[in-house]
Amino acid sequence: MSDENNWDQPASPPPPLFVGKKEKDLVKQVNDEIIERVVGQTILYFPISLEHTNFHDLYGEAINKNFLNPVRVYAMVKYQSQTTTTTPFGVDRVEKISVGFHKRRLTEDQDLFVREGDFIQYGEQFYEILTLEEPKWLFGQVESSFEIAAQCVRARKGLFEVN
Amino acid sequence: MSVPTLTPASNLSAIVLPSQGNTVNVNSAVPYKIYSEESSPMYSGAFVSGAVDQVSYVYKKLGGDVLDLELTEGNVYAAYEESVLEYSYLINLHQATNVLSDALGNTTGSFDEKGNLQPGALSTSLDGTHVALKYPKFDYSMTRRIGEGVGAEIGLNSSVQFSGSFKINPGTQDYDLQNIIATSDEFKDQVAGKRILIKKVYYKTPHAMWRFYGYYGGLNVVGNLHNYGQFSDDSTFQLIPAWHNKAQAMAFEDAIYTRMSHFSYELKNNKIRLHPRPYVGGPSKMWIEFSIPTDVWDSNDKSVDGVNNMNTLPMANLPYSNINSIGKQWIRRFALALCKETLGQVRSKFNSVPIPGESVTLNGTALLSEAKDEQNKLRDELKQTLAELTYAKMAEQDANLLENTEKVLDKVPNYIFVG
Secondary structure, eight states: OOSTTOOOOOSSOOOOSSSOHHHHHHHHHHHHHIIIIIIOOEEEEEOBOTTTOOOOTTTOOOSSOOBOOOEEEEOEEEEEEEEEEEETTEEEEEEEEEEEEEHHIIIIISOOOOOTTOEEEETTEEEEEEEEEOOOEETTEEEEEOEEEEEEEEOOTTTSOOO | OOOOOOSSOOOSSOOOOOSSOOGGGHHHHSSSOTTTOTTSTTOOHHHHHHHHHHHHHHHHHTTTTTSOOOOOHHHHHHHHHHHHHHHHHHHHHHHHHHHHHHHTTSOOOEEOTTSOEEOSTTTGGGTTOOGGGSOOOOOOHHHHHHHHHHHHHTTOTTOOEEEEEEEOOTTOOEEEHHHHHHHSTTTHHHHTTOOOEEEEEEOOOOHHHHHHTOGGGSSOOSTTOOOTTOOOSOSOOOOOOHHHHHHHHHHHHHHHHTGGGOOEEEEETTEEEEESOOOTTSOSEEEEEEEOOOOTTOOSOGGGGSOOSGGGSOOOOOOGGGOOHHHHHHHHHHHHHHHHHHHHHHHHSSSEEEETTEEEEOSHHHHHHHHHHHHHHHHHHHHHHHHTTSHHHHHHHHHHHHHHHHHHHHHSOOOOOOO
């Protein structure tokens, strides 16, 4: 059989026909502009320093958490819910927010990586990042995940303090 | 409102129109470099400055000091160049309308890919000049050319008319004239395969015989008078006006040439058919007058190679320095509309751009629509103005002005001169 019809995988994949670097850059530019100039919601991101935090050997908890220098980040913050439960021990109020980070802005411009367990300050309150997900691919391209959605819950008093 | 500063600055891949342009960037950004390249014959420092100023104009008009414009300054420079060329195009169209009928047959020109006039055999006399800027003499060359054609048709001007004869044989009605002429020693070189155009067919008899057998007996004259035309068999004469006499003479001559000839003919393709059938004792030779139509482009007249329509008018791009303030403002507005179109193209590739948790719809479609609308309006505005300013229109306006002035003066009471 002739080899003429055999397909060989190219060394590098061809560029996308519709969404290439320029288009992705435009999306980033529009995102930066909207998030930072139009919406303008800012948070302070407190990355917990594993090296400088004394955590329990067995349970992994740290009563006092040390963090690296906080970073101001523009993000899309949405108020999610507030639930209040009454127990024999008193009233327990849980407040949740979601924070949408622009991934390329964080990683390319601010050298910042979002992690579960880090804390953020929005307004006067502190929130702990509980879960992270990357729900959006830019125009369906798996390598172009551009959003980090963080589900956060308000930190209980004493859990995280800034002196 | 001050512009919030992105901190840290997001320069990684952002394309944002700067608030001001830079002269050093102009030439590399424009596609044709007609006005911006220093080696170009149309180079203009004022164009470069104008293009730089256009950046600030676009920046302000599209709100660049409030939100980013996803344009480069190169986009603006390119739009500015296109705008100047568009203006040049419309003005040249207008001037072509003005002068074409006078310029037909004039020297044409050769152009490079940018529309610059090139030196060459036909354009040497125009090298370095811009006929688009000149106020031409009115030559009526088209009308004159038509007149020449009409004149040539009746044997005037430089047309060449031929005459020849062929023998007719008793009993033979059909003669292939094309063949007879084309194969004759006298005409074969001139005809050389071309068709001939028969203008006149006639035969001759001896003049003395015509007088002898002529009109109304021919031998009589008026009493003892024998002046020209007084051949008659009567002695009473009615006086008539001279024009009537002339008309009679023409009718008389016409009758001699046609009605009295006894023969007629018809042409079928190349053949002439004589009526009645030639007979013994009739004319032995027929004469024809004919011409040999040449190709309309085949001429020693150099004007055949000259301007023949709008395309061959030697009109180059307008020099930037010769565009007045009216044109400059049109150019600014048109360039702004072009920039808006480019921005619209950028913003409309994606109808909706995702942002974290949301998506945002950009105004690209609206920008495109507005830009097209503005461009059309600007073109129409200029075209309408120019249409009112053609030489023909201006003559009409002048005539109206004079007519209306006369109407006004008609209402003014005449003064009585009191000394």
